[in-house]
Amino acid sequence: MTYTIGEFSRLINLSIHTLRYYELEELIAPRRLENGRRCYSENDLTWIQxxxxxxxxxxxxxxxxxxxxxxxxxDPTLEGRMELLIQHRQVLHQEIKQLEEHLENLDDKIDYYKNVIVKRQEQN
Amino acid sequence: MTYTIGEFSRLINLSIHTLRYYELEELIAPRRLENGRRCYSENDLTWIQxxxxxxxxxxxxxxxxxxxxxxxxxDPTLEGRMELLIQHRQVLHQEIKQLEEHLENLDDKIDYYKNVIVKRQEQN
DNA sequence: ACTTGACCTCGAGTCAACTCGAGATTGTAC
DNA sequence: GTACAATCTCGAGTTGACTCGAGGTCAAGT
Known part of the structure; x- marks a missing residue:
């Protein structure tokens, strides 16, 4: 199964412009038909996902x-790619931890607001 | 305790330029001295944090x-602010969940790489 | 008196990641 | 055989969040 850029765009919900931009940035390299049009494969699909x-x-x-x-x-770049993913994993892990902390803090703040509002209502 | 922009900048680790930019964007409004210089308070400090x-x-x-x-x-905007925070809390919560899913997926991919690499070494 | 350093404003530049539009081509549908 | 829809390239524009620099003020130290 292959797709035109329009089909592919709808399929993955990225604009045609964005797809061409990604190609320019060398993230993806779809095959070309004889007439120069892009032709995306299943492989391209899993890759873009x-x-x-x-x-x-x-x-x-x-x-x-x-x-x-x-x-x-x-093949020869397997290790390199794994390395890169491991590093990214590390960063992501840290980020999640940070966000969880922020979430807690936000909850505290919300609680504080709730209290103030309740107290204010008791006054009336 | 009050701070000049330079002191404040060092304290919170944001550049002087960024502080002025935040002011322009109306995030923060430090007092001004008679000579026009910014004068940040403790209150400004907790707020910027x-x-x-x-x-x-x-x-x-x-x-x-x-x-x-x-x-x-x-005071009259307490509810509004709380609302805004609650909404943001919701978004953040979703985001964290998404990221955790991505993390798992990344782990799977890393495992896959590990397996391939191990198998390749067994071949030799 | 004069240099120095921290501050001021305002306008312009940068960077990432798109996003858009003009003008040309090409394949299908009436 | 012509209209039209989808595609192509290439260059320019946009947005968000800074970041920088020129040119000026002002107070303290020598």
Whole structure:
């Protein structure tokens, strides 16, 4: 199964413009038909879904690009790619911890507001 | 205790430029001395620390600005501010959940790499 | 009196990540 | 055979959040 850019765009919910931009940034390299049009494969599909994951976890495009370049080379870069993921995992883990802390803090603040509001209502 | 912009900048580890930018964006409004210089108070200190928390949890400046404006009005906006925080709490909570899912997925991928690498070494 | 350092304003520059639009081409549908 | 929809490239514009620099003020130290 292959897809035109329009189909692919709808499928993964990224704009056509964004897809072309990702290609320019060397994140993805779809095959081309004889007439020059992009032709995305199932492989491209799983790959872009992974790119999304990386993006959603805050990895900048330049970093994803590094990964993509290694991936394009293939087997000999397995270790390198794993390394990169392990590092990213570390960062992500820290980030989650930080966010959990912030969430708690936010909860405290909300509780404080609740108290003030309740007390104010008791006054009337 | 009050601080000049330089002192304050060092204290909270934000550049002087950034502090002035935050002021321009109406996040913070330090007192001014007769000569026009900024004069930050303890109150400003706790406030900017809270701003940081909001920023670190991904709240955009425009949103923080709303909060700041309500805060400046004072008491009658308590409910509004609480609302805003509750909403943000919700978003943050979802985000953390998403990130945890991504983390798991990343772990799987790393495991997969490990396996491939081990198998490859067994071959030799 | 004069240099120095911290401060001021205001306008412009930067960076990442898109986002848009003009102008050309191409494949299908009437 | 022509309209139209989808595609192409390339260059420019946008947004958010800073970041920088020029040119000026002002108080303290020598």
């Amino acid at each position: 992974f790119i999304r994951r990386l993006k959603d976890t805050g990895m900048p495009i330049k970093e994803i690009q590094k990964y993509a370049k290694m991936r394009a080379i293939g | 809270f701003i940081r928390r909001l920023k670190d949890t991904g709240m955009p400046i425009k949103e923080i600005q709303k909060y700041a404006k309500m805060r400046a009005i004072g």
